[in-house]
Amino acid sequence: MGKIIVALALIAASFTIEAQVKIPQASPKSTVIQTVGLTDIEIDYHRPSAKGRVVFGDLVPFGKIWRTGANENTTISFSDDVVIKDVVLKKGKYAIYTLPKADSWDVIFYATTDNWGNPEIWDDAKVVLKVNTKTEILNRNVETFTIGINNTDNNFATLELSWEKTLVAVKFEVPTQKVALASIDKTLAGPSAGDYFSAAQYYFQSNGDLSKALTYVNKAYELNEKKPYWYTRLKSQIQAKLGDKKGAIETAKISLVGAQTAKNDDYVKMNQDSIAEWSKK
Incomplete structure (x- = not known):
């Protein structure tokens, strides 16, 4: 009996939903x-x-x-x-x-x-x-x-x-x-630091041309006056992938200091782990 009641309730609910009036x-x-x-x-x-x-x-x-x-x-x-x-x-x-x-x-x-x-x-x-x-x-x-x-x-x-x-x-x-003049000035001035960083990140993550990735991340770092620690983090990863472990460690140390100053624990740990890994003989 209980099953019949439940079934009837479901049918009634379904009818109510389908029978909603649109005006x-x-x-x-x-x-x-x-x-x-x-x-x-x-x-x-x-x-x-x-x-x-x-x-x-x-x-x-x-x-x-x-x-x-x-x-x-x-x-x-x-x-x-x-x-x-x-x-x-x-x-x-x-x-x-x-x-x-x-x-x-x-x-x-x-x-x-x-x-x-x-x-x-x-x-x-x-x-x-x-x-x-x-x-x-x-x-x-x-x-x-x-x-x-x-x-x-x-x-x-x-x-x-x-x-x-x-x-x-x-x-x-x-x-x-x-707005138009700002767009013209930006376009004619060439790519921004963010553009270079994004290009470097793409080449690194897609296993593309790492030499280009290194060139672009260096350009990004040069153009950005704040010298972000995530820029140097990416550079260190590119250097390590290119086989330059010594250079990668030195760059990671710079990124580590920046991350510590910014109190970004995630980047602190990532740099510390990378330095430890790249220091192994």
Whole structure:
């Protein structure tokens, strides 16, 4: 009897899982991905529709913080620092809140992004940037709340919020020239210390050309002013594999001192073990 009850319970549970109803969201989720110059921007938000209701001044009251959409936080992320009205907004992810008024809005970039709607307790310390902008009255009706990145240029664009017959636009500048020049300088300057180290590591680990591995690790060590102990650790391993046990021991001793200074016990032990092994006749 017990087995029959268990079997029936399993069948009922299976039916419950398979019979879950799928219906469309009242405020569907939307993601906007846009590159402006060399800066990547992503916006995630939910889009409520007016459905015959008066939106601003009624459904969305004037003078009160609005979640700027529906459901969980509307968020925006920037891959680089941007400038809004001469104020730098650091790269990262922010929640967008707004304070709608009859003829202007405050657009607020808020530090925490894990609230459902408005925070239970509003914290002014988490307001990273607040900008006031005039509203524009549209000659058409926008039924569904819409956020977009428009008027794009290599150096700027506008974040636009539109619903009903209201449009709010916030212009932001992106550091295209700075990023491009840095990329040019880095490329023309040649490989970095990290590039040389990675190449040396690959040749060593893949049993490739060890002479090249030694050349690359030496170049990495030369370019890195901090002289990392893991660089000398790799060099000692390459030297040992090339048969230069004496040189490997001397290099491992340098790595050992660096690891002891950094209090990295793992590297201390690895160097000590290698020195002991390579010292055997």
